[in-house]
Every structure is written in structure tokens, then in C-alpha cells.
Amino acid sequence: MTGGLDGGTAHAVPRVEMQGITKSYGALKVLRGVDLRVGRGEVVGLVGDNGAGKSTLMKMLAGAVVPDRGRILVDGEELTGTGPRAARAHGIEMVYQDLALCNDVDVAGNLFLGREPYHRFTRKLDHARMHREAAEDLAKLHIRISDTRQLVGNMSGGQRQAIAIARAVAFEPRVLVLDEPTAALAAREVEMTLQLIRDVSERGVSVILITHRLQDLFEVADRFVVLHEGVNHRELDPADTDLTGLVTAMMGK
Amino acid sequence: MSATTTSVPDREARRDNRRDFVAKNFGVISISVVFVVLFAYFSLASDAFLTTTNLVNVLRQVAPTVIVAVGMTFVITTGQIDLSVGSIVGLSAAALGLFAESGNPVVALLGTLAIALAIGLASGMITAFGKVQSFIVTLAALTAVRGVALLITDGYSTPITSDFLLPLGQGSLAGIYTPTWLAVIAVVTGWYVFNHTRFGRYVTAVGSNDESLRRAGVDIRRIQVAVLGLTGVLAGLAGVITAARLGSGSSNSGTAFELEVITAVVLGGTSLMGGRGSILGSAIGALTLGVINNGLVLSKVDVYWVPITQGLILIVAIFLNSKLFGRIVGTRA
Numbered sequence: 001m002t003g004g005l006d007g008g009t010a011h012a013v014p015r016v017e018m019q020g021i022t023k024s025y026g027a028l029k030v031l032r033g034v035d036l037r038v039g040r041g042e043v044v045g046l047v048g049d050n051g052a053g054k055s056t057l058m059k060m061l062a063g064a065v066v067p068d069r070g071r072i073l074v075d076g077e078e079l080t081g082t083g084p085r086a087a088r089a090h091g092i093e094m095v096y097q098d099l100a101l102c103n104d105v106d107v108a109g110n111l112f113l114g115r116e117p118y119h120r121f122t123r124k125l126d127h128a129r130m131h132r133e134a135a136e137d138l139a140k141l142h143i144r145i146s147d148t149r150q151l152v153g154n155m156s157g158g159q160r161q162a163i164a165i166a167r168a169v170a171f172e173p174r175v176l177v178l179d180e181p182t183a184a185l186a187a188r189e190v191e192m193t194l195q196l197i198r199d200v201s202e203r204g205v206s207v208i209l210i211t212h213r214l215q216d217l218f219e220v221a222d223r224f225v226v227l228h229e230g231v232n233h234r235e236l237d238p239a240d241t242d243l244t245g246l247v248t249a250m251m252g253k
Numbered sequence: 254m255s256a257t258t259t260s261v262p263d264r265e266a267r268r269d270n271r272r273d274f275v276a277k278n279f280g281v282i283s284i285s286v287v288f289v290v291l292f293a294y295f296s297l298a299s300d301a302f303l304t305t306t307n308l309v310n311v312l313r314q315v316a317p318t319v320i321v322a323v324g325m326t327f328v329i330t331t332g333q334i335d336l337s338v339g340s341i342v343g344l345s346a347a348a349l350g351l352f353a354e355s356g357n358p359v360v361a362l363l364g365t366l367a368i369a370l371a372i373g374l375a376s377g378m379i380t381a382f383g384k385v386q387s388f389i390v391t392l393a394a395l396t397a398v399r400g401v402a403l404l405i406t407d408g409y410s411t412p413i414t415s416d417f418l419l420p421l422g423q424g425s426l427a428g429i430y431t432p433t434w435l436a437v438i439a440v441v442t443g444w445y446v447f448n449h450t451r452f453g454r455y456v457t458a459v460g461s462n463d464e465s466l467r468r469a470g471v472d473i474r475r476i477q478v479a480v481l482g483l484t485g486v487l488a489g490l491a492g493v494i495t496a497a498r499l500g501s502g503s504s505n506s507g508t509a510f511e512l513e514v515i516t517a518v519v520l521g522g523t524s525l526m527g528g529r530g531s532i533l534g535s536a537i538g539a540l541t542l543g544v545i546n547n548g549l550v551l552s553k554v555d556v557y558w559v560p561i562t563q564g565l566i567l568i569v570a571i572f573l574n575s576k577l578f579g580r581i582v583g584t585r586a
Contacts, residue, residue, distance in 0.1 A: 113465065
């Protein structure tokens with residue numbers, strides 16, 4: 001049913017496989033048996049009109065929503081347990097639209113939030129190590145932030161987006177889910193973020209991208225998966241389609 | 254990091270650093286200026302102000318405020334508030350008197366602190382697990398805890414005569430009273446925990462964006478319980494110090510003490526919205542209030558002007574805290 005368009009997944013176990021996912025909220029059937037496969041290092045653009053169920057599907061992957069039925073496999077291993085921690089244990093990281101950064105904490109502090117290194121006896125945070133490793137992490141992703149001591153609240157939208165993505169990548173995920181990463185960014189910052197997505201996928205991380213900026217998808221996505229009213233509607237290859245074709249597919253035609 | 258770094262980002266970075274330095278320290282800088290100005294004014298206005306005896310006394314008087322302000326800085330930085338500290342001071346003072354009257358003074362001390370801690374933890378749990386605002390929970394505690402203090406003492410004071418307990422309020426070392434030393438320990442420890450430990454970092458993060466911290470896998474409810482437990486036990490210590498200084502445990506101790514503590518913390522630049530706090534600022538804020546009270550009395554101003562002045566200072570401090578402070582360190586996003 002799915003796959004076939006992407007050569008990388010044909011011979012190997014897919015990085016992510018979601019099978020027959022259903023979810024209802026009362027009488028409303030949001031997802032009605034959706035399948036999704038993502039290969040290693042593949043960038044998949046998940047598209048669909050509002051209410052198509054793409055956000056719900058991604059929240060399931062990130063452990064924030066539990067499916068009624070269906071299986072989620074990461075590298076052939078079934079996702080067990082619920083909650084964001086279980087998802088993280090399986091190598092899934094999601095960067096939410098609202099960024100979830102602490103404005104009053106500096107860059108290094110945000111990158112290390114929840115996993116700060118500290119001295120065993122004095123309980124003192126290892127500030128020097130956090131700043132050093134934060135600078136290294138940012139440099140690896142070609143993110144240009146001159147000082148990791150800056151407060152995140154004083155930075156531009158693009159820089160904040162980059163930090164949020166760098167933070168997710170620091171957990172060395174196998175799959176990175178990005179929800180509207182380029183919304184509300186200036187043109188130059190969009191380009192920065194798209195380059196960051198390419199860099200991340202080159203490191204072997206699979207990326208699933210939700211965005212309303214369809215032109216961005218043509219720049220980074222290896223494949224489009226179109227959802228319509230809670231079912232798989234179509235899979236498209238960016239090389240064989242154009243913006244009009246994608247929009248037509250999104251409308252369920 | 255990048256080989257192609259030019260001078261323009263460097264200049265931007267230096268400007269950003271300066272702005273961040275001001276942002277992080279604006280509260281401490283401004284309250285320090287206010288403190289110095291007031292100190293100089295009262296030194297000139299009254300002959301009795303700038304004397305060793307008077308200053309040593311001021312340092313003893315403000316000690317309970319400083320101690321509880323350290324805890325309150327943690328609470329307010331998480332975006333919460335604790336209105337019950339004054340009543341906990343009253344209950345602790347009363348309990349210390351009653352315990353000491355009928356038993357071992359060491360047990361009396363530990364028992365009193367345990368009760369204060371338990372009240373703080375209880376408020377914290379209702380706030381964190383019951384999802385009730387701390388403002389409401391601790392407002393209820395303010396009334397109820399004071400009621401308990403009055404109930405167990407029938408409103409009378411209990412004399413304290415223990416040679417173990419009295420030095421906690423009256424003893425001195427190197428010419429400085431014990432309460433002052435305890436306050437110094439509280440400030441140094443509080444500063445260290447606030448700025449250099451995971452717990453301190455999470456306190457800031459909860460107030461800044463609790464959802465972010467929750468997604469990072471940290472149980473934010475434990476942070477909320479811990480900070481209110483901290484103000485509880487520190488208010489207990491303040492009650493012990495107050496009772497030991499007076500040589501009598503009174504259930505009326507600490508009336509309106511919460512307002513003084515909150516004023517000190519807000520004066521010190523800690524944001525009532527959470528996310529930004531300064532232990533040092535709170536300590537200087539408490540000292541400033543102490544100097545104002547003492548200076549007004551020594552300047553032979555009618556004593557009723559003291560609470561009026563305090564109230565006005567609180568208004569001005571909150572105004573500056575939310576307007577001026579917010580503008581200077583305002584974030585772009």
C-alpha cells in the first residue's frame with residue numbers, strides 16, 4: 001500500500017512504520033486506519049488540509065496521544081509504553097510549534113534542560129562543560145550563535161527555532177518530527193531552517209515535516225504523504241509533481 | 254566555531270552580552286542604588302543611625318525577613334506565591350514556647366521546624382497535585398494557621414527560658430548576632446542552590462516555561478512542592494528566631510510579615526511573573542526595608558508612618574517591577 005516510491009526503504013526495515021492507526025474523539029473519527037513508513041535519513045512531508053489528522057498522527061508518534069488501534073514500530077521494534085518518555089526512549093523527538101524553550105535560561109541551559117551535568121558531591125552544575133558542548137553541538141549543525149551564554153528570550157525567531165531543533169537533535173534521535181518549523185520566520189531564517197533539516201537528515205536522522213508552507217517541502221522532502229479526512233490519500237514524489245498537483249491531492253482529488 | 258565569522262556578529266554578540274548582563278542584574282543594580290541613597294540619607298538625617306550598635310541591631314531585626322525572602326525568591330521565581338509565611342512564623346513561635354515549656358529544647362526546636370515544613374509541603378502538594386493556585390492555598394493557610402496558633406495558646410505568650418534556645422535570637426559571635434549569621438548562611442546557601450544546581454535551574458525553568466521543562470522529562474510538581482516546603486521551613490526558622498529574641502513565644506508574631514517578605518523580594522528585582530529571580534537582590538531588598546523602618550523611627554517620624562511607607566514602597570516596587578523592569582529586559586519573542 002505504501003512505500004515503493006522511495007528506494008531506500010525497499011530492502012531494509014523502515015525506520016518508522018505506523019500500521020492501521022485509528023483514533024476517534026467521541027463520534028468524530030480523526031484517523032481511520034492510516035499507514036506511514038519512513039526510511040532512514042528520509043525526509044517525509046506529511047501534508048493534508050486542516051483536520052486531515054496529521055498533527056494527531058505525529059502526537060501519537062511522540063507519545064502525547066494514544067491510538068485506539070494500530071501499531072507503531074521503530075526499526076522493527078514495537079513502541080511500548082506511553083508518554084513522551086517512552087517515545088524518547090525509542091529515539092523519537094518532536095519539536096512543537098510553540099518551541100518549548102525557556103526564555104529566561106541561556107542557550108546552553110536550554111540545550112541541556114533536563115539532562116544537566118553536575119558534580120556528584122557538590123551538586124554544582126558543570127557550566128563550563130555545558131557551554132563547551134553546546135557550542136560544539138551548534139557548530140556540528142552549522143548553527144551560528146556566537147555565545148551560548150545569551151538568553152534565548154532575546155534571540156530571533158530563526159535562532160530560537162534552530163536551538164529547539166538542536167536540542168531535539170542532541171538527544172540523538174532516530175526520528176525527528178517537526179511541526180510547522182518555518183511558520184512566522186523571516187525569509188532568510190526559513191532558508192537557515194531548511195538547511196538545518198538537510199544537515200540533520202544527512203546524519204541519518206529521519207525527519208517528518210508538517211508545514212503549511214508547501215514550497216518549503218519541495219526544497220527538502222524526499223516524499224510527500226497526503227492525508228485526507230483521516231485516511232492515506234496519496235503518496236507523491238516531489239520530482240514528479242508540482243505545487244498545483246500537491247494542492248489538488250490535499251483537497252482529496 | 255565557524256571559520257567565516259566576521260566582525261559584525263561579534264559586535265552584535267557583545268551588544269547582546271551587555272544587554273543580557275543588564276537583564277540578569279538590573280534588579281540587583283537598581284536596588285543597590287536605592288539602598289546606598291537611603292543609607293546615606295538616614296546617616297545625615299539622624300545622628301543615631303550610623304553607629305555600630307544601631308547597624309548591628311538593624312542586621313538582627315531584618316534577619317527573619319532576609320531568611321524567608323531567600324525561600325520566597327524560589328517560590329516567586331516558579332511563578333507561585335506563599336502568603337502563609339507570616340502565620341507560620343506565629344505558629345512556630347507559639348509552638349516553640351509550648352514545646353520548650355514541657356520538654357526537651359532540642360526536640361522543641363526540631364518539632365517546631367518539622368511542623369513548619371509540613372505546612373509548607375501540604376500547601377505545595379495541594380497546589381501541585383490538586384491544581385489549585387498557590388495564591389488561594391496559601392491565603393487559606395494564612396487564616397487557618399494563625400487560627401491554630403491562637404487556639405493552642407489561647408492567645409497568650411509562653412515565656413522561653415531555655416539556655417539552648419535563647420542564644421538563637423540573643424547570642425552573638427564576633428559582635429554580630431546569631432540571627433544575622435543564620436541569615437548570611439541562608440543567603441549564601443540559597444544563592445548557591447539557585448544559581449548552581451539543577452534544582453535552581455528547574456525553579457527558573459518552571460517559571461519561564463513549565464511545559465518546556467515537563468517535556469524535558471522533569472516532574473514539575475516536585476519542584477512546586479519543594480519550593481513551598483522551603484518557605485515553610487524557613488518561616489519556621491524565622492518564628493524560632495523571633496521567639497528566642499523576645500524570650501517569649503507569641504501567636505501574634507509575624508502579623509503582615511508575608512507582605513514585608515514579598516516587598517523585599519519584588520524590590521530585589523524578582524519577577525512576579527516567574528522565570529527571573531535574584532537571591533542577592535532579595536537580601537538587599539530586605540536590608541533596604543530594614544533601613545527604612547529603622548531610619549524613619551530614628552528620624553522621629555510618627556511611628557504610624559512606617560506601615561504607610563511600606564505599603565507605598567510595595568506599590569512603587571511592583572509598578573517598577575512590571576513596567577520599567579519588563580521594558581528594559583523585555584524579550585523579543
